[in-house]
Amino acid sequence: MIGPVRIVGTGLIGTSLGLALRALGVPVQLSDPQPAAVALAQALGAGQIVGTPEVAEGAEGRSESPTIVVVAAPPDVVGAVVAQELARWPLAVVTDVASVKSAPLRQVRQLSTAHRRYVGGHPLAGRERSGAAAAQADLFMGRPWVLTPADDVDPQAVAMVRELVESVGAIVHLMAPEQHDEAVAVVSHMPQVAASLVAAQLQRLSPAAAALSGQGVRDVTRIAASDPELWTQILAANSESMHRTLVAVRADLDDMIAALATLESQPNQDNERARHTIRDLVTAGNVGRRRIPGKHGSAPTAYGTVSVMVPDQPGELARLLRDIGAAGVNIEDLRLEHSEGRPMGLAQVDVVPDATEILLKALDRRGWSVHN
Amino acid sequence: MIGPVRIVGTGLIGTSLGLALRALGVPVQLSDPQPAAVALAQALGAGQIVGTPEVAEGAEGRSESPTIVVVAAPPDVVGAVVAQELARWPLAVVTDVASVKSAPLRQVRQLSTAHRRYVGGHPLAGRERSGAAAAQADLFMGRPWVLTPADDVDPQAVAMVRELVESVGAIVHLMAPEQHDEAVAVVSHMPQVAASLVAAQLQRLSPAAAALSGQGVRDVTRIAASDPELWTQILAANSESMHRTLVAVRADLDDMIAALATLESQPNQDNERARHTIRDLVTAGNVGRRRIPGKHGSAPTAYGTVSVMVPDQPGELARLLRDIGAAGVNIEDLRLEHSEGRPMGLAQVDVVPDATEILLKALDRRGWSVHN
Numbered sequence: 187m188i189g190p191v192r193i194v195g196t197g198l199i200g201t202s203l204g205l206a207l208r209a210l211g212v213p214v215q216l217s218d219p220q221p222a223a224v225a226l227a228q229a230l231g232a233g234q235i236v237g238t239p240e241v242a243e244g245a246e247g248r249s250e251s252p253t254i255v256v257v258a259a260p261p262d263v264v265g266a267v268v269a270q271e272l273a274r275w276p277l278a279v280v281t282d283v284a285s286v287k288s289a290p291l292r293q294v295r296q297l298s299t300a301h302r303r304y305v306g307g308h309p310l311a312g313r314e315r316s317g318a319a320a321a322q323a324d325l326f327m328g329r330p331w332v333l334t335p336a337d338d339v340d341p342q343a344v345a346m347v348r349e350l351v352e353s354v355g356a357i358v359h360l361m362a363p364e365q366h367d368e369a370v371a372v373v374s375h376m377p378q379v380a381a382s383l384v385a386a387q388l389q390r391l392s393p394a395a396a397a398l399s400g401q402g403v404r405d406v407t408r409i410a411a412s413d414p415e416l417w418t419q420i421l422a423a424n425s426e427s428m429h430r431t432l433v434a435v436r437a438d439l440d441d442m443i444a445a446l447a448t449l450e451s452q453p454n455q456d457n458e459r460a461r462h463t464i465r466d467l468v469t470a471g472n473v474g475r476r477r478i479p480g481k482h483g484s485a486p487t488a489y490g491t492v493s494v495m496v497p498d499q500p501g502e503l504a505r506l507l508r509d510i511g512a513a514g515v516n517i518e519d520l521r522l523e524h525s526e527g528r529p530m531g532l533a534q535v536d537v538v539p540d541a542t543e544i545l546l547k548a549l550d551r552r553g554w555s556v557h558n
Numbered sequence: 559m560i561g562p563v564r565i566v567g568t569g570l571i572g573t574s575l576g577l578a579l580r581a582l583g584v585p586v587q588l589s590d591p592q593p594a595a596v597a598l599a600q601a602l603g604a605g606q607i608v609g610t611p612e613v614a615e616g617a618e619g620r621s622e623s624p625t626i627v628v629v630a631a632p633p634d635v636v637g638a639v640v641a642q643e644l645a646r647w648p649l650a651v652v653t654d655v656a657s658v659k660s661a662p663l664r665q666v667r668q669l670s671t672a673h674r675r676y677v678g679g680h681p682l683a684g685r686e687r688s689g690a691a692a693a694q695a696d697l698f699m700g701r702p703w704v705l706t707p708a709d710d711v712d713p714q715a716v717a718m719v720r721e722l723v724e725s726v727g728a729i730v731h732l733m734a735p736e737q738h739d740e741a742v743a744v745v746s747h748m749p750q751v752a753a754s755l756v757a758a759q760l761q762r763l764s765p766a767a768a769a770l771s772g773q774g775v776r777d778v779t780r781i782a783a784s785d786p787e788l789w790t791q792i793l794a795a796n797s798e799s800m801h802r803t804l805v806a807v808r809a810d811l812d813d814m815i816a817a818l819a820t821l822e823s824q825p826n827q828d829n830e831r832a833r834h835t836i837r838d839l840v841t842a843g844n845v846g847r848r849r850i851p852g853k854h855g856s857a858p859t860a861y862g863t864v865s866v867m868v869p870d871q872p873g874e875l876a877r878l879l880r881d882i883g884a885a886g887v888n889i890e891d892l893r894l895e896h897s898e899g900r901p902m903g904l905a906q907v908d909v910v911p912d913a914t915e916i917l918l919k920a921l922d923r924r925g926w927s928v929h930n
Contacts, residue, residue, distance in 0.1 A: 289825075310772045330770050359769060369767030372759055377778040380756045382843030383810050384749050387803065389846040395741030397731060398702050399850045400682045405777040406749040407850065410843035418837040422829075425821035431759065432815050438755050439811065443804050449797035453661075457794075465790040471754030471782035474761040478771045478779065 188350050189213045192236070192252035192278070194267060196227035199283045199309060200258030201321035204232025206354035209323050215252060227318045251275060254350055257282040261419040265293025272300040279343040281307045281350075285370060286423040287334040287363035295336075305347045306334040306363060309356055310374070316413045324355070328520030331356035334363040353504040357517055371427035378409055378417060379432065385410035442467055490542030494533045495555040506533060506554065513548035515541045560722050561585045564608070564624035564650070566639060568599035571655045571681060572630030573693035576604025578726035581695050587624060599690045623647060626722055629654040633791040637665025644672040651715040653679045653722075657742060658795040659706040659735035667708075677719045678706040678735060681728055682746070688785045696727070700892030703728035706735040725876040729889055743799035750781055750789060751804065757782035814839055851890055861890050862914030866905045867927040878905060878926065885920035887913045 190213040193200045204214045204227060214233025218224035228235050236250065255278050259267045264284040271280045272294075280303055284290055287306045294301050311329040331351045335344045348358050361369070385407040388396065421428055445460040496502050510517060515537055537545055542558055549556045562585040565572045576586045576599060586605030590596035600607050608622065627650050631639045636656040643652045644666075652675055656662055659678045666673050683701040703723045707716045720730050733741070757779040760768065793800055817832040868874050882889060890908040909917055914930055921928045 310770055312772070312774070329772070332770065359766070361766065365766070369763070369770050372763060373767060373771045373775050376759060377756050377775040379811075379814060379839075380752045381774075381778055382840050383807050383814075384752045385843035385846035386810055386839060387744055387748060387806060387846060388849045389842060391741070391744055391849050393851075394731070394733065394737070395745060396849045396851055398682055398704065398741050399745045400684070400701070402684070402753075402781045403745050403749040404850060405780050406753055407843070407847050408777050409774045410840075410847040412840065412844075414837045414840035414844065417840045418833050421818065421836050422821050422833055425818045425825075429815065429818040429822050432811065432818065434759060435755050436808070436811055436815060438758055439751075439804065439808055442751060442755075443801065443808060446793065446797045446801040446804065449794050450801050453797075461790050461794055464793050465786045467751075467758060468754050468782075468784065468786035468789045470761060471757035471779070472784075472786065474757035474759060475779050475782040477760045477763050477768045478776060479765075479768055 188254060188346065188353065190215055190250060190252045191233075191350065192217065192255045192271075192275070193233060193258060194218070194255060194271060195258035195260075196224045196232065196318050197258060198316050198318070198320050199311070199325075200256065201227040201230060201232045201318040202311075202323065202325035203256060203258070203283075203354065205230065205321055205323035206326060207350075208233060210353055212353070215250070223318055227321070230318060230321060232318070232321065252278050254278060254346060255280045256350075259284075260416060261286055261290070261423045265290040266297060268294050268304055269297035272298045272303055276300070279303050279305065279340075279346050281305045281333075281347045283307055283309055284423075285312075285374070285420045287332075287366045289423045291334070291336060291363050301336065302338055302340045303343050304336075305339055305343050306336075307347060307351070308332045308334070308366065308370070309351075310370075311356070312412075316416065326351075327355035328517075329356050330359050332359045332361055332366050334361055334366050336363070349504070352507050355503050355507070355520070357507070357520070367424050368427045371424055371431045375421060375424055375428055376431045376435065378412065379421070379428075380435070381407050381410040382417075438467055438470075489536040490539045490558065492535045492537065492542060492545050492549070492556055492558050494535060494549060496533045503533065506549075509549060509552050509554070510535065510545065513545055515545045515548070560626060560718065560725065562587055562622060562624045563605075563722065564589065564627045564643075564647070565605060565630060566590070566627060566643060567630035567632075568596045568604065568690050569630060570688050570690070570692050571683070571697075572628065573599040573602060573604045573690040574683075574695065574697035575628060575630070575655075575681075575726065577602065577693055577695035578698060579722075580605060582725055584725070587622070595690055599693070602690060602693060604690070604693065624650050626650060626718060627652045628722075629656075631656075632788060633658055633662070633795045637662040638669060640666050640676055641669035644670045644675055648672070651675050651677065651712075651718050653677045653705075653719045655679055655681055656795075657684075657746070657792045659704075659738045661795045663706070663708060663735050673708065674710055674712045675715050676708075677711055677715050678708075679719060679723065680704045680706070680738065680742070681723075682742075683728070684784075687783075688788065698723075699727035700889075701728050702731050704731045704733055704738050706733055706738050708735070721876070724879045727875050727879070727892070729879070729892065739796050740799045743796055743803045747793060747796055747800055748803045748807065750784065751793070751800075752807070753779050753782040754789075810839055810842075861908035862911045862930065864907045864909065864914060864917050864921070864928055864930050866907060866921060868905045875905065878921075881921060881924050881926070882907065882917065885917055887917045887920070 192215040193204050194217045196216055196218040207214050215236035216224050216227050216233040224235055255271045257267045261284045264282050268280050268282055294304050309326055309331040311325045351358050441463050445463040448460040449457050546556055564587040565576050566589045568588055568590040579586050587608035588596050588599050588605040596607050627643045629639045633656045636654050640652050666676050681698055681703040683697045723730050813835050817835040820832040821829050887909055892907055918928055
């Protein structure tokens with residue numbers, strides 16, 4: 187089994203990971219530059235405080251050396267902290283959880299010759315709340331966790347980080363760092379900026395106007411409650427992809443504004459061209475929205491669902507994910523339902539319709555109790 | 559009691575209103591230019607088909623004349639249809655449900671001398687799905703329903719429409735038409751455009767990138783699945799407020815793009831000013847987000863909740879809303895829980911903390927079974 191796992195940085199992600207690993211019986215060592223943060227994480231049961239940034243290297247006994255270090259530090263410093271940890275633990279694999287991957291990798295390569303033991307990672311499992319207090323052991327369940335190993339990374343290091351990630355129920359996606367940064371610019375960082383732009387306009391609302399807020403504006407602005415300092419670092423670290431993406435958004439916005447200006451200045455005319463511009467943009471949104479996969483989107487594909495009984499024991503869910511992967515089936519969505527006091531959980535695995543039968547047979551052959 | 563109510567236009571809103579009124583025992587007459595649409599609405603139980611646009615005025619017997627006509631027609635034609643209905647039913651009050659209010663009122667005044675019987679209305683109860691098939695009897699429950707009577711409207715007409723609106727569980731907000739249009743530009747139409755802009759960018763995603771979609775982008779783009787033709791008409795009819803609002807959004811977006819361009823071109827510098835710009839925008843979003851009232855927002859105010867047993871009989875919920883209004887207490891949010899086979903529902907009414915005691919006493923005095 188994996189471990190001991192050392193987690194450096196006990197915010198939302200670090201603490202949630204600690205909780206998930208402790209639930210599996212994995213020894214977890216916690217560290218954070220802020221004593222209050224790490225004390226809270228330990229009190230929540232996310233692991234044991236071991237060492238502080240001030241403790242000299244090698245202060246802990248050999249037997250307690252971590253096999254994996256997870257750096258959950260802010261994007262601005264993550265590269266430097268990864269390099270420090272690589273130097274401090276010469277036998278450990280080091281990964282991180284930052285929302286950007288190219289800039290940290292560049293930093294690690296500049297600062298460390300041990301970068302073959304570094305595997306960049308990014309769990310897509312944020313919440314609009316941050317900090318240890320918002321941590322949840324099931325935060326990663328069924329969520330994508332991108333790994334972005336550089337070409338020259340030790341394959342054994344990648345395998346170890348993959349095992350860690352799958353043990354907490356996340357689904358591994360392998361990508362190049364640049365490919366990751368371009369993808370999250372569109373699916374994560376740009377929506378964040380849009381939510382902030384919309385929410386910023388709400389500042390000037392009268393109470394009578396604010397009272398008309400419906401589910402639409404609530405949904406659009408939910409993530410606008412996110413941490414400004416964290417998001418400044420993320421956007422700054424992904425400035426190249428973000429700049430390109432927002433310029434494309436502005437081109438569409440300019441078209442919309444020009445169409446509205448025409449309609450405003452000529453209220454009694456047909457203005458079919460202006461209306462066409464607006465209709466095209468809303469239609470493009472319809473099409474783009476359907477690109478989001480899984481049950482929460484409006485994807486035209488109806489997924490097949492396979493239900494699997496999962497013994498409530500450490501490692502069983504990871505074994506299920508491995509067996510699904512071995513069957514060559516891609517997971518579109520995953521939900522886990524636990525019943526209080528029962529020794530089993532029910533995992534509901536969504537897959538493309540064609541894969542349903544394949545998965546049912548493959549899991550049945552491997553001894554899982556399945557039905558659809 | 560109100561009724562017969564004539565509903566012209568059996569899309570999502572018209573059909574939902576019919577279902578809600580029929581559940582209260584109110585006679586409902588349905589009409590729609592599309593025979594298939596009105597047939598579906600009748601089959602769903604939203605009312606009876608009476609007449610068609612082709613039937614000559616007065617074709618129905620006097621006894622069946624509606625007391626209220628609700629025009630649920632698209633924004634482009636709503637003014638003309640209201641004027642027609644005012645002419646056709648000389649004793650009826652006419653209201654509408656369009657998402658814009660100034661332009662239809664101008665049209666009605668141009669086309670009809672009977673505009674003192676017209677009370678503009680707008681239920682804020684849309685869904686991303688449209689059409690009769692998506693209709694729900696409880697669509698308006700606890701939702702705002704704006705009424706925008708012009709200064710010269712018959713007060714009795716306003717009272718009748720208010721009774722109709724409250725009978726289906728909606729909460730009346732009185733506003734001037736221009737005030738309404740400016741408010742919905744910010745809380746509804748601008749978020750819709752933002753969702754479409756974000757979703758439009760998703761069109762170019764590879765499947766590998768789309769697979770990284772998380773709850774954030776799903777929430778931001780949920781309403782991007784809305785009907786392009788309907789939204790073209792809404793945005794065109796509210797072009798003045800929308801133009802102003804989107805120009806303000808573009809100014810913030812320009813600042814963000816300039817900051818990212820600086821960070822991109824000078825990756826090794828501090829760029830504190832550029833970072834400041836980004837941080838300020840995200841912070842402004844934090845502040846604006848808190849302006850959204852009610853349980854779904856992140857409003858700093860914790861509301862008090864008063865629970866009221868409501869007999870499961872037509873008109874009881876409307877009586878409760880009237881009694882709450884008479885107590886001078888503003889409803890922040892309302893949820894209704896029904897238990898299968900029980901003669902009572904439980905209404906949970908959220909109010910500002912100071913009003914909790916006032917409301918408890920006022921409702922108790924009026925014979926309601928209350929607790930908090």
